[in-house]
Amino acid sequence: MDFRAxxxxxxxxxxxxxxxxxxxxxxxxxxxxVPFERTTSYxxxxxNGPREILLASGQVELWDEETQSEAYNRGIYTxxxxxxxxxxxxxxxxxxxxxxxxxxxHEKFLVVLGGEHSVSVPVVEALAARTPGLSVLQIDAHAxxxxxxxxxxxxxxxxxxxxxxxxxxxxVAIRSLCKEESQAIPGLRTRIFWDHNMRQxxxxxxxxxxxxxxxxxxTIDCDGLDPAIMPAVGTPEPGGLSWHETVALxxxxxxKRHMVGCDVVELCPLPGMVGPNFLCAKLIYKILTYRxxxxxxxxx
Numbered sequence: 001m002d003f004r005a006x007x008x009x010x011x012x013x014x015x016x017x018x019x020x021x022x023x024x025x026x027x028x029x030x031x032x033x034v035p036f037e038r039t040t041s042y043x044x045x046x047x048n049g050p051r052e053i054l055l056a057s058g059q060v061e062l063w064d065e066e067t068q069s070e071a072y073n074r075g076i077y078t079x080x081x082x083x084x085x086x087x088x089x090x091x092x093x094x095x096x097x098x099x100x101x102x103x104x105x106h107e108k109f110l111v112v113l114g115g116e117h118s119v120s121v122p123v124v125e126a127l128a129a130r131t132p133g134l135s136v137l138q139i140d141a142h143a144x145x146x147x148x149x150x151x152x153x154x155x156x157x158x159x160x161x162x163x164x165x166x167x168x169x170x171x172v173a174i175r176s177l178c179k180e181e182s183q184a185i186p187g188l189r190t191r192i193f194w195d196h197n198m199r200q201x202x203x204x205x206x207x208x209x210x211x212x213x214x215x216x217x218x219t220i221d222c223d224g225l226d227p228a229i230m231p232a233v234g235t236p237e238p239g240g241l242s243w244h245e246t247v248a249l250x251x252x253x254x255x256k257r258h259m260v261g262c263d264v265v266e267l268c269p270l271p272g273m274v275g276p277n278f279l280c281a282k283l284i285y286k287i288l289t290y291r292x293x294x295x296x297x298x299x300x
Contacts, residue, residue, distance in 0.1 A: 013054035014078040015111075015284070016062060027075030029288055030108040034082050034096060036115040038089055039155040043234040049267035049280075050081060050113035056274060057281035064286075067293040071285060074292045077108075089118070089154045097122035104130060109291060111284055114265030117144060117159040120219045123263060127217055128166040131260055135213040136169040137253060139224035139246065141237035143177035143192070145184055156266070163219075164189045170211045172198070172249065173224045175239045195239045205252050216253060218262035218287070222280065232276035234268045243279070247286055254290040262287055 015031045024030070033050035040046060062072045082099060084092040100123050103110055112123055117140075128134045138144075138160060145164075149157035160169060161184075168189040175195035177185075185192065191211045198204045223233040226240040241249070253259065264280050 013051065015054055015057045015076050015281075016060065016072050017058040022075040022077060024077045024106075027077035028109055028292065029071075029074065029076045029111060030103050030106075031076060031078040031111045031113065031284075032082070032099065032103065033079070033113045034084075034115040034119045036082075036084055036092060036096070036119050038092070038116070039118060039150065039152055039157075040116055040234050043268055045268040046114060046116045046234060046266055048269050049115060049265070052269040052274075052277040053113050053264070053267065053280045053284070054078065056277040057285070059278060060281050060285050062285070064289045064293070067289055069289060069293045071288040071292045074288075076288065079103075089152060093118065093122040093154060097126045100126040101130075109259075109288070110261035111288070112261070112263035112265075113284075114263060114267075117156040117219070117221050117265045118154055119265060120159055120263050121154065121162045123261070124163045124166050124217055124219075127260055131215050131217075133213045134167045134215045134217060134260070135211075136163055136167050137208070137212060137216055137218050138163075138169055138171045138221070139173055139219070139241060139249075140171065140221040141173065141176050141195075141223040141240060142221070142235065143171065143174050143181045143185065144221075145177065145181040145188065145190075147180075147184070159219075160190070161188075167217070168213070170208055172208060173239070173241050176235075176237050205249050208249060209252050209256050212253065212257055214258055216257045216259050218250070218253070218259060220262065220264045220283070221266045222264065222268075222276070223266060225279075230276050230279060232268050232270045232273065233266055235266075246283065250287060251290055254287075259287075259291055 037047035149155035
């Protein structure tokens with residue numbers, strides 16, 4: 001992919017709809033669709049996630065009643081999907097890293113649409129190398145701390161194990177892991193807020209924020225949310241965050257920390273059910289709203 005040649009070529013689908021499009025140079029946020037799916041181990045379909053999120057985003061109201069602001073005024077540029085016709089997973093991930101590096105040369109707020117969770121690894125690699133003291137906030141049902149799974153160290157089940165090699169992590173709503181992971185976690189750079197007991201502390205959100213450094217990257221695996229509102233995932237787990245818990249957490253993080261980018265991964269669209277796709281689009285717009293409302297002084 002010749003990234004530089006694509007600056008002035010919008011995606012066939014644009015986040016928020018065509019009527020609000022701007023040039024790459026005039027946009028503060030850049031949306032990068034990465035329909036990468038190579039290691040899914042249960043229900044497949046994450047490769048369709050980016051397209052369905054972009055389709056749904058055209059139905060999101062752009063005025064935010066909470067912050068009294070319109071994030072799209074800061075400019076949201078959507079790149080074409082990355083084409084990754086590589087048999088070697090590491091080569092594909094290196095291409096994602098190259099593109100991310102190119103985007104960040106222009107000091108944009110990066111939004112990556114997955115695809116399986118493996119895509120987060122090269123994004124964090126790139127950002128950690130250029131952001132001293134970066135930490136990662138993960139919302140997920142699964143710890144993703146296996147060193148290898150089904151013969152691959154770059155499986156979606158190993159995403160956070162690879163990420164902690166580049167940045168310390170805070171993991172929220174975790175409720176599924178294997179014995180190997182439980183034994184490894186005490187020696188890894190991570191703090192976990194377990195879904196089964198984190199709400200027993202009324203200050204759990206404040207403690208999540210305190211665990212993070214000043215510079216934060218956010219990765220949201222859709223199965224971190226309650227399957228009652230997010231059934232469209234490949235590896236569902238009972239429990240998880242509600243919509244209001246999720247936005248309260250993100251609002252708190254972005255009021256006290258500087259978020260450099262984010263991803264939303266592992267949406268596995270269900271035929272005839274648009275609610276989960278719309279939730280992802282709305283969640284991304286909320287992230288942009290909090291990020292840019294803070295920058296303009298519209299939020300705390």
